[in-house]
Amino acid sequence: MARRARKGAGAMTIALLLLLSLMLSACGGNPQMQQQAAANKAALDRLITHAQSIGVPASLLFPIQQQEAQLSGTSAPIGLFSDQSTNDYYSNLAQRYQTLSVQVRGLEYQATQQLDYQASLDLQSFEQALSVRQAQGFVEAKTFANQLTQDQQALAQAQYPRDYLKISNSAKLSTQALQLMGPAYNDLSTFQQDIKQLQESHLDTTALNEQYQLDLQQFRTATQPQDFSNLITQLNAQLQETTVYSTQAIPYVGAAKLKQFGADIQQLKTYGQPTASFQQKLASDQQALNAAQTISDYLKVSAQIDRDIASLQFSLTVGQANYLLKQFHAAVTAWGNTHQYHNPYDGGVYNLDYEYDEQGIGSDADSAVQYAQYTGAISDYQAAIDLIKNDMANLQAMEADYSDKTPWNQPHATDIQMMKHYGVYGPNSGQVLVVSLIEQVLRYYNNGKLVRSFQIVSGQYDKPSPPGFWSIFLKQSPTVFKSSEPKGSAFWYPDTNIKYAMEYHEGGYFFHDAWWRCSFGLHDNFPHADACGTTTFNGNGSHGCINMNSSDIAWLYPQIAWGAAVILY
DSSP: OHHHHHHHHHHHHHHHHHHHHHHHHHTTOOHHHHHHHHHHHHHHHHHHHHHHHTTOOHHHHHHHHHHHHHHHTOOOOOOSSOSHHHHHHHHHHHHHHHHHHHHHHHHHHHHHHHHHHHHHHHHHHHHHHHHHHHHTTOTTHHHHHHHHHHHHHHHHHOOSHHHHHHHHHHHHHHHHHHHHHHHHHHHHHHHHHHHHHHHHTTOOOHHHHHHHHHHHHHHHHOOSHHHHHHHHHHHHHHHHHHHHHGGGGHHHHHHHHHHHHHHHHHHHHHTTOOOHHHHHHHHHHHHHHHHOOSHHHHHHHHHHHHHHHHHHHHHHHHHHHHHHHHHHHHHHHHHHHHSEEEOTTTOOEEETTGGGSTTTHHHHHHHHHHHHHHHOOHHHHHHHHHHHHHHHHHHHHHHHHHTOOSOTTSOOHHHHHHHHHTTOOSTTOOEEEEEETTTTEEEEEETTEEEEEEEEEOBOTTSOOOOEEEEOOEEESSEEEOOSSOTTSTTOOOOEEESOEEEEETTTEEEEEOTTOOOOSTTTTSSOOOTTOOOTTTSSOBSSSEEEOHHHHHHHGGGOOTTOEEEEO
């Protein structure tokens, strides 16, 4: 009996081994499906590595990497009698990896588009901040203009998210630096004013002047936000030291401040602003200064005078902005009404300074003052003042050039005057394109020397070219111009092939070839009969661009570098 039982147990063991062998052979699944899943995972890993290398943000890739890690942590089920469940697992795994791969490609496209758009926005902010500083006459802005040109060139060549991120970071830093330039300059000016007051009080300011010169050098070489922040911190400390030092001269400084206060009140009166309240403050401050006996008394009086002067500055700036705007419009109207072009072609009478009128930059000056009124910020009023002063300088240069009998292809005194005004004249000033709107001439200078002159056609009466100080920030050869006006508009035009185009002002203002014209030069910005036949293209001025003869711009285009200065007056 015992021997038979052992024999039965042996048979049972053999049967179990056979069954186990069958089970193991059944759970292997289709090797091709396993290989496909592995291949898809490897492809996904390569895509993620590529996305990381081109700068796709880690925050976008993290959810996909999480899902991949979860998939990698799973294992195939054991099928006892069939491979179906195992095959289904690997098939689903391969599909999941493939889906994640598609998502990675989508993220590359999405990140590229988003960062491209953000880089464009950051460059616009950079350009706006730069234009404010240029309008204010900061020669230090030239460094940032060069940086803007480099960033714009980089944007035109950018391909990957990392490229756009680098451009955005550069533009943001430059914008921050330009924003800090104003406060730093204000502190620097305050420091200089304090030194001046001490000098008027017959105090030794040698050390302070040396500090000021060092500060000025740091200001002129600053390019990063931290440079300006450090300078502001340093100036604040120096101003505090100056305050302590000037305590001994407070009676004299107080008198000098009162003199300045009185001069500011008279200036405010010139601007047509009410001055009664400030006159009362001036009288009160004078009495307090006369009654002061101790240093403490003088400190209190001096602080009060400072507050009164500060309270006047806003009204003074507002008054100046409105006064200059009124003066500018009056000057444009007066000169235009006495200097007109009586057009024999259409019988029309056109003011020769129409680029400065309401359809031209006159509206920009109005908008600048209106914007300052909206924000109520003294810095915006100051920006408007700087803009109007430059507009007036351009207008006066145009008026002077009108009477200049120098041949159009020779250097003009007003060209030199405007290049000096904008700080781009001298042996190392680089390339400058100067457009005389009154002559319809472009003169190309390099390092202060005239290289070549060209007759051109500028914007017509209803679409004037904008006078001002600009720069070349885009070059295209060839390109196609597409109308921004709806079809049916008087200013609509069909898609037009252009061989050479250099953009100098936002909004599509270019120097470009005008192959449809035969006539260029004086008065061709007004309606006329062109030798090629009058059409909507060549029978009038441009839509604001500077039209050039095809052979002229073919020569000029390769000469001009990105960032070249442009002056229209």
